[in-house]
Amino acid sequence: MSVNPREAAGTARPAGLSRLAQDLLPALYQHRLISTSQLHTLFTPHVERPVYLRQQLKELRTAGLVDAIGRRTSRRGNPELLWYVTARGADAVASDPTVPRRGYRISPEAAASQLQAHTIAVVDTGVAFVDWARRLGHECSPLDWEPEVAHRIRDGESRGATEAFMMPDAVLRYTHVAEGRRKLLSFFVEVDRGTMQTSRLAAKLSAYARYQHYIPAGRRRGRLTTREAWRDLYPVFPRLLIVLADSGRVSDRVVTNRVQDLRALAATDPRSEQLAAGVTTLQRLQAEGPFAPIATPLCGDPAPTDVFLAPAGGSRA
Known part of the structure; x- marks a missing residue:
């Protein structure tokens, strides 16, 4: 059954606002910058004109x-508006204890x-998943992806140990529903607009492979840590989806x-062989959906x- 985006996104609700206005605030707070057309797809897809x-x-x-603010690269006519919460709006959302706090405010x-x-390309990717979940009877709400979630990787226990952060453009969660069975999927999403240098892409792929096997040094409850760090956050290691957005x-x-x-x-790092990772284009994701061979x-x-x-005949766990 598809999730009603208004119910899924309705968290912080300042008094005196409509239900829709109350639902818009957490999405703008979480995703930083969203266009009018993206908000239309997320919240009012049932009407032709928003x-x-x-209003x-x-x-x-x-x-x-x-x-x-107007979009920098607008199409014909007036530039499309891109919306974001002000400091006052962010405070209103953050005052709700059920809303995860975001350190970054645009x-x-x-x-x-x-x-x-x-930023808009990352939102486009999330919107595509929400749109196709609605069409297919799956579940993915306007708040089911979170931008720039830091994952710490630390080498050694000393104060001088090297510390790094793996930070996907977004972490997206999606519930696939088929024949009464529900499968919870999670993705690390990287958006490449054709501006990322090859060396930087190599470093990103290496970081994901490294994080998949990263076990924090130290002890828990008197025992040496033998558990990978990601297991505290995810039931299975998320798939890595690289989206070519331009x-x-x-x-x-x-x-x-x-x-x-x-x-x-990916072939230069043997650790990458264990990553469930793939690349697609935003155009194909939008047009064909995530469960076509894209x-x-x-x-x-x-x-x-x-x-x-997973290729034909492979595991779809």
Whole structure:
């Protein structure tokens, strides 16, 4: 059964606002920057024109809880508005103890910066999962992905030990429902707009492989730690999905080369062989959905598969 996004997102509810306005605030707080069209898909997909949605955004803006800025790379006509919570709006959401606190709060300067396009591309990825979950009868709500979740990796116990953080662009959770069976999926999502250097991609892939096997040094309850750090956060190690977000504006050959580069990078680190990892394009994710053969595995057989990232005959655990 599909989750009603208003019920799923309805957490912080300042008095005097409509149900929709109350539901918009936590999503804007969590995802930082969202366009009007993205909010339309997430919260009012049942209407052709988001008139009421725009009215509620206007009321939130009048109340000083949200603000908006024009999109840097707008299409024809007036630039689309991108919405974010103000400091007052963030405080209103954070005052609800059921809402996870976010240390980072977007400023008007950051909303207008070059980070804008990448932030919107990450939201586009989450919106695609929500949209297809609704169509397929699965479950994924507007709050089921969280941007930039830090995962600590520390070498050694001394004060001088090297400490690093693996930080996916988003951690996304999705419930696949088929024949009465529910399968909880989680993903580390990396969005590449074609601007990431090859060396940086290599470092990211190596960090995921390293984190999968990372066991914190030290003791728990008097015993040496033998448990991987990720097990405290996830029932199984999340799949890694790399999304090429600007593929609609480049040739198929460029996309193919990017995929081949990613596979070559994964092959340089033996630890990557145990990652359930794949690469797709945002365009295909949006058009065909996550359970079409849209993803190329980064290791092993390059035959296209779905986001279970298991080739035909392989495990879909």
